[in-house]
Amino acid sequence: MPPSVFPTAEKYQYQNGFGCYHETEAIPGSLPVGANSPQKPPYGLYAEKFSGTAFTAPRHSNLQSWLYRILPAAAHRPFELSKTQPSGHSLQGSVPQFTQVPNQLRWDPFDIADDADFVTGLRLVAGAGDPAIKSGLAIHVYGAGRNMDAHQAFYSADGDFLIVAQHGSLDIQTEFGRLLVRPGEIAVIPRGIRYRVDLLQGPIRGYILELFEGHFQLPELGPIGSNCLANARDFQAPVAAYEDDETEWRITAKFGNRLFDAIQDHNPFDVVAWHGNYYPYKYDLGRFNTVGSISYDHPDPSIFTVLTAPSPIAGTAVADFVIFPPRWLVAEDTFRPPWYHRNTMSEFMGLISGDYDAKAAGKGGFQPGGASLHNVMGAHGPDSQTFEKASNAELAPQKVGSGSMAFMFESSLMLGVTEWSLNKCQKVQELYNEHSWGKLKRQFSPPSLPL
Numbered sequence: 192m193p194p195s196v197f198p199t200a201e202k203y204q205y206q207n208g209f210g211c212y213h214e215t216e217a218i219p220g221s222l223p224v225g226a227n228s229p230q231k232p233p234y235g236l237y238a239e240k241f242s243g244t245a246f247t248a249p250r251h252s253n254l255q256s257w258l259y260r261i262l263p264a265a266a267h268r269p270f271e272l273s274k275t276q277p278s279g280h281s282l283q284g285s286v287p288q289f290t291q292v293p294n295q296l297r298w299d300p301f302d303i304a305d306d307a308d309f310v311t312g313l314r315l316v317a318g319a320g321d322p323a324i325k326s327g328l329a330i331h332v333y334g335a336g337r338n339m340d341a342h343q344a345f346y347s348a349d350g351d352f353l354i355v356a357q358h359g360s361l362d363i364q365t366e367f368g369r370l371l372v373r374p375g376e377i378a379v380i381p382r383g384i385r386y387r388v389d390l391l392q393g394p395i396r397g398y399i400l401e402l403f404e405g406h407f408q409l410p411e412l413g414p415i416g417s418n419c420l421a422n423a424r425d426f427q428a429p430v431a432a433y434e435d436d437e438t439e440w441r442i443t444a445k446f447g448n449r450l451f452d453a454i455q456d457h458n459p460f461d462v463v464a465w466h467g468n469y470y471p472y473k474y475d476l477g478r479f480n481t482v483g484s485i486s487y488d489h490p491d492p493s494i495f496t497v498l499t500a501p502s503p504i505a506g507t508a509v510a511d512f513v514i515f516p517p518r519w520l521v522a523e524d525t526f527r528p529p530w531y532h533r534n535t536m537s538e539f540m541g542l543i544s545g546d547y548d549a550k551a552a553g554k555g556g557f558q559p560g561g562a563s564l565h566n567v568m569g570a571h572g573p574d575s576q577t578f579e580k581a582s583n584a585e586l587a588p589q590k591v592g593s594g595s596m597a598f599m600f601e602s603s604l605m606l607g608v609t610e611w612s613l614n615k616c617q618k619v620q621e622l623y624n625e626h627s628w629g630k631l632k633r634q635f636s637p638p639s640l641p642l
């Protein structure tokens with residue numbers, strides 16, 4: 192059960208900045224000075240190098256950290272296919288199959304299983320590509336009512352986890368230190384980093400974008416200049432915090448889309464000090480500095496990009512993480528909601544809280560904890576109610592989205608859905624298309640032809 196008291200703030204300490212070279216030590220003097228791997232590191236610690244990119248990646252994109260720990264991560268028994276996942280878990284057993292469907296899909300809020308933890312409560316919703324060739328991504332949801340086992344840690348070798356907390360707060364203990372992630376905040380746990388998730392105030396639910404290739408970065412700002420959108424200083428990395436015990440621990444690995452367990456006889460959170468630029472971090476979406484049109488027309492949603500994972504094709508992301516925060520709409524002579532459109536990118540959307548301004552809310556609509564998928568070239572846009580309202584609204588300055596936060600995982604890849612998300616979860620709204628666009632009225636009234 193989660194503890195009933197909210198932990199004190201001192202439990203979570205951060206250092207600020209995106210893509211920084213940080214250094215932190217829980218015991219003064221535990222970082223070697225002037226060397227990474229001295230013959231004997233301070234206090235009898237082991238030095239362990241942790242590479243997030245190839246050794247030879249260019250300097251501007253090279254990611255690595257040095258960890259100084261009580262025992263190396265290598266000290267564990269062999270991994271075996273996990274037997275601890277409930278049957279039907281979408282990462283249990285065989286490698287998942289993705290089915291690509293051209294229809295617009297929308298899901299009611301996903302369930303929270305009271306008896307599940309962060310790992311057993313993970314469900315694969317959609318994806319493309321293959322972690323074995325470091326290509327593509329996966330989209331998961333999690334819904335859990337209890338802490339991970341007290342002596343269990345998890346890591347994904349497949350991809351970086353971008354965790355969007357929708358409901359309930361996560362106490363994430365990582366090898367690098369602790370992160371508190373509340374609804375409306377995100378955490379990024381790059382691949383390989385071991386962590387465990389406890390619940391702080393009851394059940395948790397949220398979304399995960401797992402990136403099989405590369406890592407997330409801040410988008411270019413172009414003519415916007417050197418500030419706005421997500422500012423670098425608002426990203427927070429943990430400070431080193433370690434535990435030391437020789438009890439039995441289970442390490443669960445997501446490896447090639449399946450889960451494996453290994454036992455070890457020491458605490459994996461034994462990193463006393465670290466330095467480097469490969470680390471987990473969090474970001475409060477409320478700090479996003481939103482920009483928009485102050486004249487006319489609805490700009491592309493790329494102006495709301497928090498983080499991007501570029502592909503080798505210029506300007507084309509494997510995945511963008513985009514948000515729709517509360518903001519003022521002031522555009523004149525403009526249909527202010529998103530336009531009707533078809534996109535060569537696929538658009539997976541979720542709702543953290545409130546209403547999304549392009550879609551009806553409430554039962555049968557786009558609801559917090561639910562999702563939608565408008566796949567490659569899937570036609571979509573405002574539903575008929577939104578169209579009626581917006582095309583007749585008085586265009587005074589208007590604040591939209593108060594108390595609301597929607598987001599989009601936008602990808603250049605065609606996303607497939609899983610047997611779980613299409614059928615088993617029983618959340619697909621069968622009448623999504625009909626309810627949204629089936630009642631759009633013809634507005635066409637051509638001028639009468641001269642006789």
Ligand SMILES: O=C(O)Cc1cc(O)ccc1O
Pocket residue numbers: 490491492528529530538549571572599
């Ligand atoms: O489809 C959506 O609701 C997401 C979206 C929002 C927007 O403002 C412009 C384009 C777009 O795809």
Ligand SMILES: [Fe+2]
Pocket residue numbers: 529532534538565571
């Ligand atoms: Fe869209």
